[in-house]
Amino acid sequence: MENTPCGEIRVDILPVGPLQSNCYLIYCTENRKALVVDPGDEGDKILRAIQQLRLVPVMIINTHGHGDHIGANGFIKERFQIPIAIHAGDAPLLTDPAANLSAWMGLPIVSPPADQILCDGAAIPFEGNMVEVFHTPGHSPGGITLRIGHHLLTGDALFKGSIGRTDLPGSSQAQLLEGIRRHILSLPDDVIIYPGHGPSTTVGEERRYNPFLQGMA
Numbered sequence: 747m748e749n750t751p752c753g754e755i756r757v758d759i760l761p762v763g764p765l766q767s768n769c770y771l772i773y774c775t776e777n778r779k780a781l782v783v784d785p786g787d788e789g790d791k792i793l794r795a796i797q798q799l800r801l802v803p804v805m806i807i808n809t810h811g812h813g814d815h816i817g818a819n820g821f822i823k824e825r826f827q828i829p830i831a832i833h834a835g836d837a838p839l840l841t842d843p844a845a846n847l848s849a850w851m852g853l854p855i856v857s858p859p860a861d862q863i864l865c866d867g868a869a870i871p872f873e874g875n876m877v878e879v880f881h882t883p884g885h886s887p888g889g890i891t892l893r894i895g896h897h898l899l900t901g902d903a904l905f906k907g908s909i910g911r912t913d914l915p916g917s918s919q920a921q922l923l924e925g926i927r928r929h930i931l932s933l934p935d936d937v938i939i940y941p942g943h944g945p946s947t948t949v950g951e952e953r954r955y956n957p958f959l960q961g962m963a
């Protein structure tokens with residue numbers, strides 16, 4: 747029965763912190779098990795949402811290691827005793843305020859270290875579903891995009907109508923566009939995109955209207 751899909755998979759969005767980073771709660775409507783993606787700040791607010799939805803968090807996943815996406819990792823990890831997963835390329839950012847750029851903003855942020863390293867092509871079993879991991883570097887070296895069914899979490903690789911900043915240490919616009927082409931534009935138009943900041947969109951909408959992606963696919 748382990749592999750029987752549970753109820754529906756739902757995605758709740760909580761913008762947190764001064765940069766309004768999107769923390770996502772991905773959960774099964776049946777047994778309430780949840781993944782907490784990018785608990786960037788405002789641990790109390792995230793905790794309240796978890797409690798209101800009666801969720802049971804099982805893992806924290808960071809789409810990348812920048813300070814505005816990891817600020818409440820420690821708070822949520824401690825509260826629920828759950829592991830933190832991130833790509834190897836960004837794991838060092840968790841514990842280094844200079845590398846995760848929070849030192850630049852004058853508010854040094856550290857997270858507990860990674861418990862689990864995610865690689866391109868990894869599949870994390872979650873309540874009868876698979877969370878697929880795609881390496882989409884370019885905004886940061888270890889940026890990942892997560893797919894669960896028709897939901898796609900792109901972190902700061904791709905936004906509605908834009909792409910992630912590539913003027914940061916370890917950034918590369920060529921790399922970013924290649925990852926988007928290979929792992930995101932290859933998906934069906936109706937896949938819903940949940941970016942690291944700002945409103946949701948779809949693969950089809952970005953394929954057609956995102957000015958950075960014109961002529962790519």
Ligand SMILES: [Zn+2]
Pocket residue numbers: 810812885902
């Ligand atoms: Zn970022």
